[in-house]
Ligand SMILES: [Zn+2]
């Protein structure tokens with residue numbers, strides 16, 4: 001069954017994931033009811049000002065409702081008992097404090113101890129885009145487990161986790177949480193590290209890669225439980241589903257890269273056919289996923305027999321906190337971390353890419369990536385350097401499979417980039433239009449494609 005049902009009165013269709021969830025009017029909408037004839041919320045591309053005004057109102061309502069569920073006294077007592085030092089808990093939400101207390105998925109309440117130490121109470125935001133509670137609880141446990149793994153087995157700087165709890169009636173604080181150190185430092189994505197800090201940052205990043213390489217896993221998975229660091233299914237949002245009773249269905253863990261990729265792509269094809277993803281470009285997305293499954297994925301996974309390695313799956317740069325001297329203070333936001341193939345785990349983090357060039361479809365490496373690879377090479381980490389040089393396959397694949405951005409321009413560029421990265425020299429100069437025409441012919445007898453064409457022509 002769909003993860004979300006369309007909330008339009010009388011509609012029985014599945015809600016479109018991500019952009020079908022509107023926090024402005026608190027709706028899940030199917031492809032039809034997302035259309036302008038039915039859905040009247042401001043579109044940020046058309047009326048940016050009105051969109052942001054409405055968003056702000058919705059966010060205030062969301063945070064007010066979330067805070068009303070938190071038992072602040074129980075939270076203060078818990079923190080004070082753990083540290084045996086008195087503290088105060090002061091939630092804040094205003095224009096000025098917003099960037100420091102919330103991100104897209106989480107909200108932080110600072111806990112101030114009388115001796116000057118500060119912790120944060122990290123809780124999951126709740127709005128129409130929020131996945132089911134069972135998934136949210138697994139994310140809390142997995143993130144806490146990942147922090148425990150990193151702090152106990154590696155030298156990678158991370159905040160210390162002092163306590164955690166899932167969202168359940170036995171949690172006296174009322175909302176599932178992670179209680180952790182607050183780190184000082186600013187996000188790397190806010191810093192210009194082109195000159196002074198570049199070498200220092202890349203060198204510390206090389207330390208992180210070299211450290212993660214020392215910790216192989218037998219499976220592609222997420223860490224499951226902070227108590228024993230056991231492993232469990234993959235929690236990436238694009239891979240989750242629900243059965244007919246609304247119970248969470250998850251993929252993995254996987255013993256092989258081929259099994260993992262095949263399973264993720266088939267799931268995505270299901271979502272496209274069910275009208276839950278890529279509703280703006282369903283035929284393109286179907287052809288791309290089908291073709292990758294049939295003709296690309298074996299080439300990518302043939303040298304990926306394992307072992308597998310932990311990766312921060314949201315490495316855009318705001319997850320790294322640095323001081324004024326570009327020393328990494330800590331790496332945060334590990335909620336989506338999972339183990340994966342070496343080529344994906346050790347491809348350059350996204351913040352080293354020239355995003356404009358990359359999104360235009362070019363596979364040319366950014367000078368920062370080249371410099372990073374050469375630092376790894378100089379240290380004798382030739383294998384890691386090779387993964388950085390060859391990183392485009394992993395980057396493109398991640399942006400082709402299950403990465404429905406809602407922008408129909410993205411998929412052709414990522415997909416043609418993927419083909420050029422996996423099969424260099426083959427069909428050189430082929431355009432997206434030419435490839436698509438060929439794929440339509442290749443799959444003309446495919447029943448699912450025909451049904452989709454019919455659905456899209458209505
Ligand atoms: Zn709306």
Ligand SMILES: [Zn+2]
Nearest residue numbers: 006011030033
């Ligand atoms: Zn509907």
